[in-house]
Amino acid sequence: MAYPDHLTDLLEDFLGRIDYGEDGETSPLxxxxxxxxxxxxxxxxxxxxxxxxxxxxxxxxxLLPTAAAIEMIHTYSLIHDDLPSFDDxxxxxxxxxxxxxxxxxxxxxxxxxxxxxxYRIICEQQEADAATKLAVIDEISIATGLKGMVxxxxxxxxxxxxxxxxxxxxxxxxxGRLIIACVRCGALLAEAPEKELEKLVVFAAxxxxxxxxxxxxxxxVGETAILGKNAGSDERLEKRTxxxxxxLERSRELARESRDKALAALGxxxxxxxxxxxxxxxxxxxxx
Numbered sequence: 001m002a003y004p005d006h007l008t009d010l011l012e013d014f015l016g017r018i019d020y021g022e023d024g025e026t027s028p029l030x031x032x033x034x035x036x037x038x039x040x041x042x043x044x045x046x047x048x049x050x051x052x053x054x055x056x057x058x059x060x061x062x063l064l065p066t067a068a069a070i071e072m073i074h075t076y077s078l079i080h081d082d083l084p085s086f087d088d089x090x091x092x093x094x095x096x097x098x099x100x101x102x103x104x105x106x107x108x109x110x111x112x113x114x115x116x117x118x119y120r121i122i123c124e125q126q127e128a129d130a131a132t133k134l135a136v137i138d139e140i141s142i143a144t145g146l147k148g149m150v151x152x153x154x155x156x157x158x159x160x161x162x163x164x165x166x167x168x169x170x171x172x173x174x175x176g177r178l179i180i181a182c183v184r185c186g187a188l189l190a191e192a193p194e195k196e197l198e199k200l201v202v203f204a205a206x207x208x209x210x211x212x213x214x215x216x217x218x219x220x221v222g223e224t225a226i227l228g229k230n231a232g233s234d235e236r237l238e239k240r241t242x243x244x245x246x247x248l249e250r251s252r253e254l255a256r257e258s259r260d261k262a263l264a265a266l267g268x269x270x271x272x273x274x275x276x277x278x279x280x281x282x283x284x285x286x287x288x
Contacts, residue, residue, distance in 0.1 A: 176208025
């Protein structure tokens with residue numbers, strides 16, 4: 001069960017051909033947007049969405065507009081997360097962060113523009129009936145708003161109780177909710193049966209948990225040159241993470257448990273889940 005790299009390749013080609021319609025005056029902003037968007041990576045979130053759609057018979061090429069939109073929104077969140085007012089990081093995917101390269105004001109605008117352009121691409125290019133397209137837009141909006149990514153980011157910067165449940169809540173919003181949305185969007189666009197969608201949501205919730213635990217572990221044990229970002233930033237910023245809450249060894253056990261639960265949930269789905277299993281194993285084993 002290998003990672004579906006062919007989906008990453010499809011997406012990279014699509015991302016490289018996005019036309020923002022910029023003119024001479026705004027082309028430097030488009031350059032800053034693409035600087036971060038085209039920086040590479042495994043593109044886990046959009047690949048997860050396309051792989052889900054493929055399971056239920058929707059060709060990945062037909063899902064590329066929404067896949068690209070998801071990656072654009074994820075990139076916007078990274079640009080803003082790296083800003084001096086948040087994590088103040090100077091390295092992302094092995095390159096200077098957007099605000100280091102272009103300045104803080106341009107980086108903020110680049111993130112804002114990626115967020116807006118993502119919805120335009122769904123509206124203009126995603127082939128689906130109006131009700132399905134609206135459901136996809138609604139799903140992504142919830143996953144990235146107060147009940148999702150932005151709400152989790154707020155909890156991260158505002159401070160919260162130090163209990164185990166608070167850590168789980170923060171990361172279920174900041175990281176996990178968008179991962180669930182990726183699976184749901186792929187299933188919606190492929191018109192998957194509702195009973196299979198319910199099983200996939202259970203899978204995606206465990207996958208989101210696994211992703212965050214692994215991310216927290218790598219921040220402690222990883223190397224900057226391999227990670228492509230500064231290792232040890234969580235400790236530097238005194239963030240509450242799975243490692244700071246549960247300890248390194250218990251966090252490794254929790255990651256293994258979430259991997260096993262995710263794969264078990266996949267086993268209940270009536271479809272070829274090899275692609276999603278490959279993504280799950282990659283997340284568990286990744287070193288960056």
